[in-house]
Amino acid sequence: MVAIQNIFREHAPAYLEKYGDRMPRNHRSVIDAILSCRTPACGMTVYECAGCGKHHHIFRSCGNRHCPACQNQKALDWMDRQLDRQVPGPYFMITFTVPKEIRRFFRSRQSIAYDALFKASSAAMKKLVRDGKFIGGDVPGFFGVLHTWGRTLNYHPHIHYVVAGGAWSKDDNAWHPSRPDFYVPNKALSRICRAKFRDLMRDAGMSRLIDPGIFREGWNVNIQPVGAAEQSIRYLSHYVFKVAISDHRIVDAADGTVTFSYKKPKSRRTRYMELDAQDFMSRFLQHSLPPGFMKVRYYGFMHSCSGVPLENVRASIEMMHAFELVVPETPRDTREKSGPTCPDCGGELKYCYSVLPHQVPEYRGPG
Structure with missing residues (x-):
């Protein structure tokens, strides 16, 4: 290593x-x-x-x-906090991926583009959740994590959202559940996100820098039912405070070349990539976030300033299911954290x- x-x-x-x-x-x-x-x-x-x-x-x-040596304990602490904030019922992982045709624009204007992607994708979800044909609530609960790299350190910006399956309605002060295997329609979510991003770019005076054809094509949005939230939270904890690549993946660095390991999606076979050391540094640094940028954002009743307490949401869901549906217990390391x-x-x-x-x-x- x-x-x-x-x-x-x-x-x-x-x-x-x-x-x-x-x-x-x-x-x-x-x-x-x-x-x-x-x-x-x-x-x-x-x-x-x-x-x-x-x-x-x-x-x-x-x-x-962005330092690979400094973030491990922060990731574990964040994971424990999110596991404590689960609500009963199904969850979904919803991923919004930036089309490759617009990634150069994102890379050169990261603060504006990343922020707009968060705003457009979250607003699109809220809009469809309010529709009575799907859920019919006005306070969903979800959080998103910006992730900018692929397995070979390529530039691949996307946002993973962990979304509770339903929404709170202020009209009747009750929980409106989604179907266990369906949250909102994928294509509609893609179109709305694309339109809202286009409007944000127009308002920011950036439209002339983007090929208008990008707004006539479908944007990649993936909606996946994941059951309870635990698995998704554990998965995302690896990206909240960790960086594009960690030391354990570096196999060798000699003669101006860096060799690191990776695996393709849905493959267990370990592969290796060699890069010129300066190219490696360039790929690593392109994932550095703008100063002060918040890469994790919370929405609806998951937000700390929500007007709907998390305890009310949990109680409503449990009563709806006659207390047969509760937050699953998740295994924890019960040992006290020890010092050096x-x-x-x-x-x-x-x-x-x-x-x-x-x-x-x-x-x-x-x-």
């Missing part, structure tokens, strides 16, 4: 010399973060072992959301103090 940080350390100088004058500012920030992670540039934390009394000096992580331990004796490490980055070069360590 080769650390992505090592690849960046070796090849970032040449990459910056080649692209530094025209690369996006956030790409430079990601490079700096990855290079500084767990080095003196991020500062240091000093611990004392409660068992043997030895002091340990640990360099701090960068915390950047001493590599010498296994004792618990107690926090002593932190050393700021500008102070670390002056630090000489014990003895």
Whole structure:
């Protein structure tokens, strides 16, 4: 296994010399973060072992959301929170994929395009949910996660939504369920999303930059019933706080070439791709999100500011089914989260103090 940080350390100088004058500012920030992670540039934390009394000096992580070494615990915490917010009944995974003809536009104007895709797709779902022919409620519950990469680091922006099968109606203060195997019509959802995205681009003055033919073709929308939400939440947790590729997929990095593993959809066979190191860095960095951009968004009764409490939705669904339908119990790791331990004796490490980055070069360590 080769650390992505090592690849960046070796090849970032040449990459910056080649692209530094025209690369996006956030790409430079990601490079700096990855290079500084767990080095003196991020500062240091000093611990004392409660068992043997030895002091340990640990360099701090960068915390950047694009750093492959910093996000694992955040993903697990997010997954647990979402599992706690499930409601009884069926769920759906709904995926909106950007047509390949418009991906270049998305890549060059990410803040506007990603935000518009969220707005258009969520508004399309809300519009169809209100239709009494399908569900007839005005407060659905769902959340979406933006995912921009394919298995070979290619640019493939799409949004996965996890959607509760039904909606709350403010008219009768009751839950209106969907069918277990049908949420809303796929083609209608695709057309409405496409139209709403077109209108948003027109309002933003971007229409002239997009081939109008893209709005006469169908957009790829996939609606898949998934039963309970647990499986979809666990699947998406891998993408909420993780990056396009992690260290365990890097097989080799030598002679200016990076080799990594991947699997095609619906295939168990492991394949390998070789890329020039700078091409690898370019593919990795194209998935860096604009500063401050929210890649996970919540809607309806899943939103923290919803006027319909989640507890009311759960109670309504349970009463509708005479309490025979409840949120399924999901297995959890019940062990308490433990802090760092001493590599010498296994004792618990107690926090002593932190050393700021500008102070670390002056630090000489014990003895």
